Amino acid sequence: MLELEGLRKRYGDRVALDGVTFTVRPGELYGFVGTNGAGKTTTMRITLGVLEPDAGTVRYQGKPVDSATRRTFGYMPEERGLYPKMRVGDQLRYLAELHGLSRGDADKAATYWMERLSVIERAGDRVEALSLGNQQRVQLAAALVHHPAVLVLDEPFSGLDPVGVDNLAEVLRERAAEGVPVVFSSHQLELVERLCDSIGIIYRGRMVATGTVDELRASRAERVLRVGTDVAAGWADRVPGVVSADYGKSTTLVLAADADDQAVLDAARALGPVREFTPLRASLAELFREAVADHDGDEDGSNQDAADPRGADA
Amino acid sequence: MNRNAVRLVTRREFVERGRDRGFAIGVGISLAIVLVSVLIASLVSNKNKTPSFTVGFAGTRAVAEQQIADRGAPVAKIKLTSSLVTDAVGGQQLVKDGKLDALVDDGQVFVKDAVDPKLAPLLAEANLASQVPNLDQLQGQATVQLAPKDPDSGQRKTIALIAEIMLFSQMIAYCLAVATGVVEEKTSRVIEVLLSSVSPRSLLTGKIIGIGALGLLQLAATVLVGLGAGSATGALHMTVQVWQAVGIVALWFVVGYIFYASAYAAVAARVSRQEEMQSAVQPLNLLIMVPYFAAFAAIGNPDATWVRALSLIPPFSVLIQPVRIAGGDASWWEPVAAIGLMAVATVGIVLAGARVYENSVLRFGSKVPLRVAWTAGRKA
Numbered sequence: 201m202l203e204l205e206g207l208r209k210r211y212g213d214r215v216a217l218d219g220v221t222f223t224v225r226p227g228e229l230y231g232f233v234g235t236n237g238a239g240k241t242t243t244m245r246i247t248l249g250v251l252e253p254d255a256g257t258v259r260y261q262g263k264p265v266d267s268a269t270r271r272t273f274g275y276m277p278e279e280r281g282l283y284p285k286m287r288v289g290d291q292l293r294y295l296a297e298l299h300g301l302s303r304g305d306a307d308k309a310a311t312y313w314m315e316r317l318s319v320i321e322r323a324g325d326r327v328e329a330l331s332l333g334n335q336q337r338v339q340l341a342a343a344l345v346h347h348p349a350v351l352v353l354d355e356p357f358s359g360l361d362p363v364g365v366d367n368l369a370e371v372l373r374e375r376a377a378e379g380v381p382v383v384f385s386s387h388q389l390e391l392v393e394r395l396c397d398s399i400g401i402i403y404r405g406r407m408v409a410t411g412t413v414d415e416l417r418a419s420r421a422e423r424v425l426r427v428g429t430d431v432a433a434g435w436a437d438r439v440p441g442v443v444s445a446d447y448g449k450s451t452t453l454v455l456a457a458d459a460d461d462q463a464v465l466d467a468a469r470a471l472g473p474v475r476e477f478t479p480l481r482a483s484l485a486e487l488f489r490e491a492v493a494d495h496d497g498d499e500d501g502s503n504q505d506a507a508d509p510r511g512a513d514a
Numbered sequence: 515m516n517r518n519a520v521r522l523v524t525r526r527e528f529v530e531r532g533r534d535r536g537f538a539i540g541v542g543i544s545l546a547i548v549l550v551s552v553l554i555a556s557l558v559s560n561k562n563k564t565p566s567f568t569v570g571f572a573g574t575r576a577v578a579e580q581q582i583a584d585r586g587a588p589v590a591k592i593k594l595t596s597s598l599v600t601d602a603v604g605g606q607q608l609v610k611d612g613k614l615d616a617l618v619d620d621g622q623v624f625v626k627d628a629v630d631p632k633l634a635p636l637l638a639e640a641n642l643a644s645q646v647p648n649l650d651q652l653q654g655q656a657t658v659q660l661a662p663k664d665p666d667s668g669q670r671k672t673i674a675l676i677a678e679i680m681l682f683s684q685m686i687a688y689c690l691a692v693a694t695g696v697v698e699e700k701t702s703r704v705i706e707v708l709l710s711s712v713s714p715r716s717l718l719t720g721k722i723i724g725i726g727a728l729g730l731l732q733l734a735a736t737v738l739v740g741l742g743a744g745s746a747t748g749a750l751h752m753t754v755q756v757w758q759a760v761g762i763v764a765l766w767f768v769v770g771y772i773f774y775a776s777a778y779a780a781v782a783a784r785v786s787r788q789e790e791m792q793s794a795v796q797p798l799n800l801l802i803m804v805p806y807f808a809a810f811a812a813i814g815n816p817d818a819t820w821v822r823a824l825s826l827i828p829p830f831s832v833l834i835q836p837v838r839i840a841g842g843d844a845s846w847w848e849p850v851a852a853i854g855l856m857a858v859a860t861v862g863i864v865l866a867g868a869r870v871y872e873n874s875v876l877r878f879g880s881k882v883p884l885r886v887a888w889t890a891g892r893k894a
Contacts, residue, residue: 248710250710281704283702
């Protein structure tokens with residue numbers, strides 16, 4: 201179990217993290233989403249010990265992580281990075297050894313992951329000679345090569361073709377199935393929704409929502425219904441619990457949290473035949489927009505780029 | 515700091531750079547330069563195949579000695595210009611002035627410094643043969659030095675010069691390699707992957723040791739080839755001083771390299787692109803080049819006060835102290851004190867360099883301000 205608790209980080213007067221707390225259970229795929237500059241990268245860097253937090257702790261299996269524990273973590277940074285002039289195989293073996301594998305084990309693991317990610321025939325080539333897609337695969341192999349006990353991947357899917365996406369998704373599921381807590385960030389919300397057991401939404405350095413997608417849905421204030429009926433527009437305006445209504449081919453109703461949807465159905469049937477009555481499940485994208493909108497403006501003026509110490513590339 | 519991590523980083527730097535084609539070319543060029551200069555030196559010194567000497571004869575047996583010497587010269591493969599000298603004191607002056615190579619006067623040979631080994635047997639033969647009628651009282655020949663000089667002073671200056679050039683070129687090349695390596699890791703962003711498994715200090719230590727080991731290897735190869743070729747062609751007399759000089763160069767390279775490499779690494783860590791690195795390390799380049807040029811001035815006058823002073827002060831001592839090889843009258847404590855002071859300065863610069871490196875290496879974009887590099891730690 202990987203626990204982040206109360207992580208705080210400032211860069212000068214910019215607040216990057218303002219008490220980030222979440223937990224990734226063993227075998228769980230955790231999707232970490234947020235706007236640009238919300239603090240995802242800073243959180244991940246702190247988790248990996250690349251950056252020191254001003255306050256807060258990162259625990260693994262109940263104990264605060266030290267550098268020895270972190271060496272068992274696997275990390276793919278947002279800014280991809282490998283030695284451009286080093287050969288693919290040498291590079292992976294080197295990184296595996298840095299993470300504590302013996303020379304023989306490092307060699308086996310490097311070969312396994314190069315085969316698995318289909319770059320084995322480029323093992324003797326310098327990284328700079330590879331296409332971007334293949335460099336991305338090598339980068340993934342670098343994060344996976346030492347059988348990490350925890351996986352932290354910053355935007356691992358960006359830049360991958362659909363085959364690569366499927367390939368990576370399969371690898372991540374497989375790692376999780378072996379009991380490894382896996383955290384990854386992504387802007388591809390459908391992918392996150394499809395893949396992840398749990399989701400955390402970060403906004404301006406704070407976690408604004410955490411839980412499974414269903415939990416996030418259950419916690420929202422409003423529900424949406426689609427009602428197929430030929431009754432004239434305006435029929436639902438005075439039905440109790442209806443917050444707003446949109447009349448088209450079928451009617452889309454937004455209900456208050458405490459509204460009784462059966463009362464709405466009764467009201468509709470009283471006016472005419474009802475062909476369809478469907479509660480609409482909000483997509484993660486909608487949940488995300490709502491969560492962000494709810495917390496917009498409740499802030500202390502920290503700016504959007506606060507999470508990015510690099511200045512140049514926010 | 516993790517010793518195993520340092521070992522791995524060291525090995526990577528050594529192996530990856532060692533098999534880089536640029537490294538092989540660099541070593542090849544430096545070896546070629548050494549070979550060519552040794553060859554030229556030996557050609558210059560062996561140019562006179564038939565040595566010629568001007569010898570004056572004075573004293574009671576002068577005529578006989580001159581005749582015998584003239585007759586013996588072709589046999590000894592010497593071109594001899596002989597003359598009779600009536601004024602022995604004036605003859606000695608001619609020797610001092612270099613107009614005569616030797617003056618033979620009643621069993622004594624007056625020379626400036628030493629009798630040339632090719633000339634000596636001929637003069638000895640003339641001395642003995644001229645006494646043949648008095649076989650019982652044969653007198654041996656004594657050599658009188660009129661202006662003795664340090665036998666190896668020329669060679670010592672040459673050694674000091676070569677030591678100087680090697681120290682300078684090795685140090686600047688390998689310190690720049692460290693700086694380039696530091697920036698390369700930032701530019702390629704591999705630094706973030708690395709720092710998730712090793713500490714900045716381990717990484718920096720391994721990098722400096724690995725590249726430095728390669729530098730020592732190149733130094734050793736150059737010295738071996740240079741000494742081998744030098745002694746094979748006779749351009750170099752393998753004396754104790756030569757070996758001392760080799761030891762001194764190696765020692766100063768190690769200390770100077772650690773000092774400067776830490777400074778170069780710290781400066782390089784503050785920038786994110788190779789182009790910026792060039793201008794960032796400019797002040798450090800000067801800090802190597804100024805003592806280097808001062809050293810050339812010092813070789814001509816190795817016992818001057820300013821040379822003695824600079825040869826003790828870090829980091830000038832790195833390039834000035836070896837010049838004192840050419841002087842030869844350095845007290846025993848001078849190199850010891852110089853190394854001691856330099857070691858202290860090196861410890862200081864290593865600590866400061868590591869601190870700046872640690873604070874800067876993950877800050878990308880524009881150059882990290884010195885204040886931030888010094889104070890804003892990762893643990894801030």
